[in-house]
Amino acid sequence: LREFLNKVMAIESHSSDTWFDLLREGCRRSTAPLRAVISVLSASHKALSPVEIQTAARRDCPSLGLATVYRLLSRMERLGLIHRIHQTNHCNLFLRATVGHEHLLICTSCRKAEYIHESDLTELTSTLSRRSGFVIQGHLLQFQGLCSACQNTGSKKRRLP
Amino acid sequence: LREFLNKVMAIESHSSDTWFDLLREGCRRSTAPLRAVISVLSASHKALSPVEIQTAARRDCPSLGLATVYRLLSRMERLGLIHRIHQTNHCNLFLRATVGHEHLLICTSCRKAEYIHESDLTELTSTLSRRSGFVIQGHLLQFQGLCSACQNTGSKKRRLP
DNA sequence: GTGCTTGCAAATTCTTTGCAACTTT
């Protein structure tokens, strides 16, 4: 696995080492399904559904079953390697997590997703905590919109609430 | 329906007229299932699942079927009267929408939910838009935590990621 | 009466699980 991860890291220009470090710590065995799914998720800038992940990963691992995809996704989610993307309707899309960037900007048309860096929420969180009496454990902030590419290609596949 | 809504409005102290106005505009017929579901949702400060809504609404409308609850929920969601609450696992909880308050604070234990007023996001939105080239259509901001009541009652039903 | 709504049951869709076979270490 270690070897495989180093290879993928070398290819992925946008890769943070931390993500691969987490993988190395969290996954003990290097199996074909795992490697195939890692390849797909580490390279994708779009949120993908389990079926899409299966389809894409079958290029490297043709026998890959959907149940295995679900099992791998839940493992990777538990490790904090991927995030579930919540849209008005569909909440079954997954995207590689980026360390230090918790917030998202998602294209409602092509599902391209970007992690964004956001600082102001720290203060807001403590204000909220003080005012409401809640112990705040986490939050979910996601922006939806049309990426520049989709603004031009018209509303082909646009999917609005 | 108008009459029924006025009655409910009178009872609900926290009610904004706008919500009932929207209902009046969006719903033409006053049926027992609709009235029962409105009663439940307008009064609840917790996010509720379809089954919970059915159960609660059966007090007023014993024959209420689950399919009808789903149909009513999707109508009300389309009208902007309720919001779907997205949690790490479950995304099938619904809460009455509060006009002018888009953001939420949700107790992971009892699911008590409060709408919060948040202003800073406007500026952040335009910064993001400028930097990313996205046309931003909306966003989702939800805080999770433990409400003061649940901090004391221990971690009975606590449900963490 | 007309047309929207409902309840039921069946159909779909999405996700999880049991299990024997198979890999990885």
Next chain:
DNA sequence: AAAGTTGCAAAGAATTTGCAAGCAC
């Protein structure tokens, strides 16, 4: 060899739909 993983098929959930009967206007 031992332990963890996989694929398949079956099971479970969650949600949607077809349709005849019922209701609101």
